[in-house]
Amino acid sequence: MIKGLKIISFLLIVSAVGFLYNVVYKSSHNTYFSNFFIENIRHVLFNINLTSAHKSITPSAGTTTTETPEDILRRGDSIIFLETSDRMHLPSLVLCALESAARVYPDRHVFFFMKGINHTASQDNEEVILRHYPTLSSLNNIHIVPLIMEDIFNSTPLFPWYKKINATKEPHWIHVSADGCRLALIWKYGGIYMDTDIISIYPIPHYDFLAGESNKYSSNGVYGFPAQHNFTWTCMEDFVQNYNGCVTGTG
Template identity: 50%
Template structure:
């Protein structure tokens, strides 16, 4: 250790010293899971890890620093459904950590979420996230038509490989906790979804995804590096599981969810979220709902207070704090996650 420190430049030593101070300050207050996320927030020379595996990861891979209500609702709903789990929101637009009061300062940026003690904000640094994975060489040389979405795919796979837990897109509203550690979800009978999934860190399935991401790369084809990639690996590993009625399937130690668990309303019917229903669905067979925000990019449908639409009911029930502060903000916006 001493020899390694002597090889560092003065600037690197100062960075390491500052990082250690930040780590000591945070490690006394943050859940153990977040201690190992500090290498992404600060350019540490030494990896700080823990073995806790129950965190939830969300991403904002653009520079957007004013999340629209749907993103805030998504985060709030997840924080409420999983109060004992650390929810880490990585944002590309956040500054580097330079002091021990970073979380306090970060929370001031998002007052709607500031009361939830299990939400933490960290800067997303892709080169750090992709380090020690097959994706780092790809990241340094490739730029594509669907760069935001392709980068989001890469980030979620790299984060799940390194840290495990649950990944969720920020247009997902959580309704009840998922009781499994290792799970994937079917979007339809033919495709696996990358919107929500959970795996142990260093799970071989994710490593297969990382290798295929580079080996079979076609970033110019929509969804090829995300749900289509997971579908390819699923077929390679187990064949495509089939469902009996609404029962879940399995692939090794991975539970494979029936589409009803996460997609009770399919992408082709996304506008139903903005319609008035005679009877609000119970969603009793679902852990969450996906609002398919990328489908709303052109129309920019909004949450209208007092409209009695399905989305208003979801906001009222699962993210009441966001709902009370929402006003007439638009739900749609440039997608930063999925």
């Protein structure tokens, strides 16, 4: 009886090994599958290391600090995300983008500006808001703050444009306002801006950079500059001068 069980166990192990061989190695001609498999394994191992590093260099959950979000932003090395719609139910992709940035940049702060929380009670603090997003609440370097466009555009070339525009008549307001907000925030505070569909795997080794979209154009989905950089100021001036609310991407 025991001998029979040993034989059956051996055959099951051989079958399992054969299955893994077929899945991993015989699919190696499929580049997408191979890269997906390897990158996901690498990502898991990378995040295990980052989790321990994150706990060792960020404040503990009970630590208090006198620094305001504004003070932290003015350090100039934050990662900035935006949500210019009023939605509060965040898709998994957005939550993944925020969490991956917080883990990949454990020594930097991740700010998520949300228009939807402008309408919440002023007494609500970050801890209360973060409780709505359990996957983010354990990360000490994530801050969810109100997106108040008048404050963001103030003292920039975008402010007069914002004051005279009627947002209710703009067909692409969510998108064009996001374009303007990212420029104003990076000009004011510096740091890296990222779209909420960008998943961080490794840190970007530059503080001032653009990402190429083609051989003629750069992307505004991710970029980084120090505060008060001439380039971001010029971009805001160009935004206002060439703005066409009927066409997305012209701001």
